[in-house]
Amino acid sequence: MEEKKRAELSARIASGEFTVKQSGFPSQMRNSLAKLGVPRELLELLFSWVESDEDYPKIPTAKGSIRAVQSEAFFIPLYELFLTYGGIFRLTFGPKSFLIVSDPSITKHILRENSKAYSKGILAEILDFVMGKGLIPADGEIWRVRRRAIVPALHMKYVAAMINLFGQATERLCQKLNAAAFDGEDVEMESLFSRLTLDIIGKAVFNYDFDSLTNDTGIIEAVYTVLREAEDRSVAPIPFWEIPIWKDISPKQKKVSAALKFVNDTLDDLIAICKRMVDEEELQFHEEYMNEQDPSILHFLLASGDDVSSKQLRDDLMTLLIAGHETSAAVLTWTFYLLSKEPRVVAKLQEEVDSILGDRFPTIEDVKKLKYATRVINESLRLYPQPPVLIRRSLENDVLGGYPIKRGEDIFISLWNLHRSPKHWENADKFEPERWPLDGPNPNEVNQNFSYLPFGGGPRKCVGDMFATYETVVALAMLVRRFNFQMALGAPEVNMTTGATIHTTDGLKMTVTRRMKPPIVPVLDTPALEVDKSDGVSEKDPLVA
Numbered sequence: 001m002e003e004k005k006r007a008e009l010s011a012r013i014a015s016g017e018f019t020v021k022q023s024g025f026p027s028q029m030r031n032s033l034a035k036l037g038v039p040r041e042l043l044e045l046l047f048s049w050v051e052s053d054e055d056y057p058k059i060p061t062a063k064g065s066i067r068a069v070q071s072e073a074f075f076i077p078l079y080e081l082f083l084t085y086g087g088i089f090r091l092t093f094g095p096k097s098f099l100i101v102s103d104p105s106i107t108k109h110i111l112r113e114n115s116k117a118y119s120k121g122i123l124a125e126i127l128d129f130v131m132g133k134g135l136i137p138a139d140g141e142i143w144r145v146r147r148r149a150i151v152p153a154l155h156m157k158y159v160a161a162m163i164n165l166f167g168q169a170t171e172r173l174c175q176k177l178n179a180a181a182f183d184g185e186d187v188e189m190e191s192l193f194s195r196l197t198l199d200i201i202g203k204a205v206f207n208y209d210f211d212s213l214t215n216d217t218g219i220i221e222a223v224y225t226v227l228r229e230a231e232d233r234s235v236a237p238i239p240f241w242e243i244p245i246w247k248d249i250s251p252k253q254k255k256v257s258a259a260l261k262f263v264n265d266t267l268d269d270l271i272a273i274c275k276r277m278v279d280e281e282e283l284q285f286h287e288e289y290m291n292e293q294d295p296s297i298l299h300f301l302l303a304s305g306d307d308v309s310s311k312q313l314r315d316d317l318m319t320l321l322i323a324g325h326e327t328s329a330a331v332l333t334w335t336f337y338l339l340s341k342e343p344r345v346v347a348k349l350q351e352e353v354d355s356i357l358g359d360r361f362p363t364i365e366d367v368k369k370l371k372y373a374t375r376v377i378n379e380s381l382r383l384y385p386q387p388p389v390l391i392r393r394s395l396e397n398d399v400l401g402g403y404p405i406k407r408g409e410d411i412f413i414s415l416w417n418l419h420r421s422p423k424h425w426e427n428a429d430k431f432e433p434e435r436w437p438l439d440g441p442n443p444n445e446v447n448q449n450f451s452y453l454p455f456g457g458g459p460r461k462c463v464g465d466m467f468a469t470y471e472t473v474v475a476l477a478m479l480v481r482r483f484n485f486q487m488a489l490g491a492p493e494v495n496m497t498t499g500a501t502i503h504t505t506d507g508l509k510m511t512v513t514r515r516m517k518p519p520i521v522p523v524l525d526t527p528a529l530e531v532d533k534s535d536g537v538s539e540k541d542p543l544v545a
Contacts, residue, residue: 059099059403060089073498074235075388075416078102082417088401091412098410099400102417104424104450106401110392110413111450112458121393121410126233129241130226130260133312134319135463143460146316149308151463153300157288159466160364161295162204166474167361169200172213173475174482181512186488188507189336193475194329198223200471201324206270206317207296219266223321225259230322231499267314271298278302324464327386330501331472333508334384335377337494338431339480340487340510345433346480349376350515353477362474370477375433377472378443381454383431385415386501390456415453424451442469484513 062081078100081089087103101107110118124137131137135146173196180187195212198220202210212220233241240246247253277294283303291299298317301308308316339346352372362370390413398405420428426435436443445457455462462468479485487494491509496502 057403059405060085061097062089062091062100073496073502075414075498075502076496078389078412078414079417079420082414082421088403098412099405100417101400101411101413102421103401104418107413107418107453108445108450108457109400110411111390111445111453111456111460114398115458115460117394117396117398118392118411119395121391123234123391126239127230129233130230131319131322132315134315136319136323146312147463149301149304149306150297150316150320152287152304153297154463154467155288155290157290158295158297158300159470161290162467163362163364163367163470163474165203166200166471167478169196169203169213170475170478171361172196172199174478176213177479177483177512178514181483181514186491186509186511189485189510190329190333190504190508193332194326196475197325197328197332197471200328201321203296204467205296205320205324206267206298207274207294208266208270219262222259222262222266225256226263227322227326229256231326231501234500235498263318264314267317268310271302271310271313271317274298274302320464323462324468326499326501328468328471330384330386330503331377331380331468332475333504334502335380335472335476336479336485336510337504337508338380338383339376340485342431345376345431346484349373349476350480353481357477357481362477364470367470367473367477370473371438372433373473373477374442374469375436375438377469377476378436378454379431379433382419382425382443382452383429384502385419385454388416388502389414418451418453421451482515484515485510487511 062085078091081091081100082102088099088101088106091098091100101110119139120137124139127134127137133142133146135143135150138146173192176192177187192213198212199210202208210217210220210223233239240250241253247257274294274296277291278299281291281303285303285305289300289303291303297320298313301313301316306313339349349372352370356366356369392411392413394405394407394409394411396407419425422428441447443452444455445453445461450457455465455468488509488511492506494508495505497505
């Protein structure tokens with residue numbers, strides 16, 4: 001019965017049907033009086049007190065909103081509500097309400113066509129304690145200045161250098177998996193992917209080796225404490241941390257404060273060390289400047305003469321650390337979960353990787369040739385976008401999808417709904433990397449007309465999209481080249497939980513086995529047999545011919 005209902009709802013949204021309330025009573029009264037012959041001028045005078053948006057249809061409001069999102073990861077019931085109410089609807093929590101957007105054209109309007117009319121809103125408020133005025137939460141002039149400073153650091157020469165870093169870090173993970181395979185031990189891959197990407201982002205952003213794949217240190221524990229707090233705050237219904245006395249009496253908040261101070265002090269030390277290094281080097285800065293010993297983003301920013309306070313620089317580094325860590329880890333987690341259910345895709349992927357990489361580390365040219373591996377990541381991001389929602393707040397009155405909205409509206413753009421909409425995707429819930437041709441362009445928000453936007457879109461699009469794509473493709477290729485992965489016997493069911501990214505509830509426990517590649521049979525050049533014809537052997541003899 002439930003499946004039938006879901007199918008009916010899917011058919012409704014696929015046909016473009018939307019549920020809309022009728023215009024308000026004043027508009028209906030005005031139309032009725034006009035039909036009775038009341039002059040237009042008199043109607044204008046009589047109804048001048050009515051707000052202009054009365055003539056617009058009202059945004060549909062989801063019923064039973066609180067109950068609908070209490071039981072599971074919040075973006076799942078949002079999908080059911082989307083199928084019922086359409087591409088824009090209002091979700092209410094007591095006196096508070098949010099607009100849920102799942103329509104590509106409305107998304108395009110918010111993110112690109114009228115982006116100046118929208119800020120990060122509650123996201124900036126939630127993340128202020130850890131990111132301050134970093135690139136993600138910042139708005140207005142601060143955001144423009146920081147983006148102009150950071151984007152040049154991600155030039156092609158830097159990304160090419162990072163490919164080697166991705167390979168080195170993934171090799172450390174391979175060694176850990178090789179030991180587990182030898183011992184016959186199952187592994188929890190989600191936590192390992194989190195450590196892999198932490199090691200990568202530490203070196204890439206501020207040249208710090210967390211070495212979390214092989215060690216547990218105080219700084220690693222502090223980083224994870226801060227990361228978990230940021231995730232918890234992003235989904236908390238009540239902001240307890242804003243209560244002045246709370247941070248003094250809550251053991252958890254005391255731990256978070258201590259961890260944040262530890263991380264900030266470490267970043268301050270790294271900034272000071274890098275400043276001394278920049279002061280001592282023979283600097284000739286240019287567009288693709290990169291220090292061979294320290295190719296980090298921090299070194300680039302300091303070498304560029306970026307006139308910014310240490311506090312702002314620290315905010316930038318913390319933002320890049322958080323944004324570039326959990327997202328990539330989540331992409332890899334769900335990619336391997338999807339692959340565990342599709343041996344056909346794995347076989348095709350391994351065939352490509354074997355033919356291109358052989359037994360060496362990938363280069364940037366190799367990564368460009370790994371087209372099917374890239375499509376696997378593209379499709380994983382369609383089904384499990386990281387993050388599943390984008391948050392905005394309207395800075396002025398606007399019209400979205402024919403509905404008027406006022407200044408101060410909080411908006412959730414559901415990438416989950418956009419990426420799985422039966423109106424825009426055939427077999428929307430199926431993992432099909434082949435949906436994008438290998439000889440076509442990489443799918444993005446532009447060529448998919450905002451029905452697919454794993455890195456956002458418009459001026460606020462993620463600056464690290466190329467970095468993240470190459471990072472995950474390298475890790476994917478190196479891992480499937482060496483190992484086979486399958487869900488472990490007795491592993492807990494893989495379910496989703498809400499966070500800034502999509503996590504599993506109980507991890508991704510897998511059995512890892514080393515691949516048994518078919519032996520390579522060498523082709524030997526054998527000398528031609530020379531026949532002594534003096535013995536009377538004819539050239540026509542079948543043994544000679």
